[in-house]
Amino acid sequence: MTEELTGNVLVAQSGGPTSVINASLAGVVTEALNHDCIEEIYGALNGVEGILTEQLIDLANESQQNIRGLCHTPGSALGTCRYKLKSEQDFDRAIEVCKAHNIRFFFYIGGNDSQDTADKISKHAQAKGYEMRVIGIPKTVDNDLVVTDHCPGYGSVVKFLCSTIRELALDHESMGNHDLVSIVEVMGRNAGWIAAGTSIAKRRNQPEDAPHIILLPEVAFDAAYFVSQVQEVLKKNKFCLVVASEGLVDSNGNYVTAGSAQDSFGHSQLGGVGDYLQKILNDNMPSVKVRTCKPGHSQRAAAHCSSLTDSNEAFMCGKKAVQAAVAGESGKMVALVRGDSDKYVCETVLAGLSDVANGVKHFPESWISEDRIGVSFQFNKYILPLLQGEVKVPYENGMPSYVRLSKTRVPQKLAPYTLA
């Protein structure tokens, strides 16, 4: 590797969006402007699809207002995809497009599937003898990437859900004359990080504070035990707030709500855990009212309530990725590490893309409480700093004002390519 490589930047986003995925994009663009070895700053529309179909935009042409606005705008500003590079032909094409546009620095913002894609692109470029530095930037509300202490996107989804749970608890508290079970279904396909995170909403960390029961995908669901725990809570409280992960599994490891549909990566399409639990309670505790709340995709997009710490770290990951690439690194992902001191400090290191690709970091067994429906004090210490600070979102006409990129197209140089 040489430090004197000169050429263009290409950045793309992949997978499900988060509240702060665009802050990483802003970090890449802002840092790229600082380096003389970087000539043009391009973005690919819709992840690898935009690379294969040569749909590139000129990010240096965006207004400063737009780039600044990315730091509070949810969704993936460049568009994203769940297309998986399928064949040798796909990889050849990706490298061909990069070559045609003299892309020497490639940044891919995404989760574990995306880091795998970045890893393969990096290796393919190397095999073809095309010098291009590839750096992954972590992103996922699920917080399930290995190596990194936590993932940009996670703190914000937890902050929004905790706000919602505190508000729901006040609402339910006031309806204090009924036995009420309130179920909040949250995201988390394979790992319970999001559901676990909501435990910090407990006001004084007392048993009577909501959420009372947290159901993680790491704990096999047992209906009889669940009903008994709800009954225990309702002996002491007038309502029981349950947070349930969408990825809840039974003792055989099957999703309790398993449908037949699968996405293009072979993941089952989930949903309906709230309805599933409601039915169990209706059948076993007919006198109790059961309400469900399913924020759905709004939880990962709730930028009006995102964490400033999270947004700043997402921005930092974008900057550090550019710095690493310019310094000669490739085939790495920027990972977050937490200092040992009592005061929260977060820095970045580089992890091998192949060490991250497709790994899943489950919620640690040691952080699950003995009764299996809560978390430990150690986890509270882990999660609390990630929620700190509020991103200031500008309001216009009483509603959050988000930016959209102007998307000046980069002229295409190659023949069209048909996706498989």
Next chain:
Amino acid sequence: MTEELTGNVLVAQSGGPTSVINASLAGVVTEALNHDCIEEIYGALNGVEGILTEQLIDLANESQQNIRGLCHTPGSALGTCRYKLKSEQDFDRAIEVCKAHNIRFFFYIGGNDSQDTADKISKHAQAKGYEMRVIGIPKTVDNDLVVTDHCPGYGSVVKFLCSTIRELALDHESMGNHDLVSIVEVMGRNAGWIAAGTSIAKRRNQPEDAPHIILLPEVAFDAAYFVSQVQEVLKKNKFCLVVASEGLVDSNGNYVTAGSAQDSFGHSQLGGVGDYLQKILNDNMPSVKVRTCKPGHSQRAAAHCSSLTDSNEAFMCGKKAVQAAVAGESGKMVALVRGDSDKYVCETVLAGLSDVANGVKHFPESWISEDRIGVSFQFNKYILPLLQGEVKVPYENGMPSYVRLSKTRVPQKLAPYTLA
């Protein structure tokens, strides 16, 4: 009526909470302190239940911090109930409790059922020759009270939902490579005000802006037409965002999701409109992905995103209620009126409680668009001012910090009373 009545205040909250119901309570307490004819300021816990069971608290004993904090705290700080005064005996008891505590000014914050209760208490006191001035304070996210231009609580639920819909739209936009239908189920049992209100989330009021389809309870649901409209939207857009009122009815006027359960006022318990519509689309458009989002009760409690205009008006209603009672009025509800000028101005008038009680103001036919899945420009002019301004919620540890009343009990003077 005399203006020289001297005695104590009793204030209570009823029905479902809103983000700003406590701002009205703060308005009552703040204003009550200004009048020499008012001696003590009591609150009844859990609405009329607290009156019957003589569960009163001393609101003058709360810290100023707490009273100020009520202006941004969701839920009903005094607690609420759906208990309906049932018998002559109940009404006698309510008057007996008021007499025992020298209550001469009674304020009831609630929706149409509650204004009916206030009306009956007022008439019963009069019939018993007990002088007590009764003023109702409007509250309902449903915005379905007659006489008043709009209801405190409505602007905030719409502001939160519009923020959510804008964020969801950005999320869906970035997933631009799939045909996606996103259904947001919103509150509104009998009237479509909440669902209609979300139309203002359209960014430039263009057909391509979300929400694309709004389903009101005022329009009989027709599955075939719905499917055809979704197909129309998906011809032009990569996603279709549908807002559906929980109170959707078929052409016979029956709830499309009618269950058997009813609450103590005889209202059907609703829910599941999102699931219902999802199934219709899955059956008719199997290649399309359908996602649902159900904010449930979190929408009426989302004080972290409430409207300053709404909160200020709720506070004003509380103040005006006290001023009216002190001035000798009784048997009235504070109603909001809007000035004729281009600039939004909102003032209060007094309406007869019996004119408000149990009435329902449906969403006006003239404000429903010709295609029956949207609203008119006139409605946009109506709704926009109600969303303006942001309530500043203090954050502590990264989460909204809400107050809880210290609830100093007023000593009981009567024998216990058993609720029917």
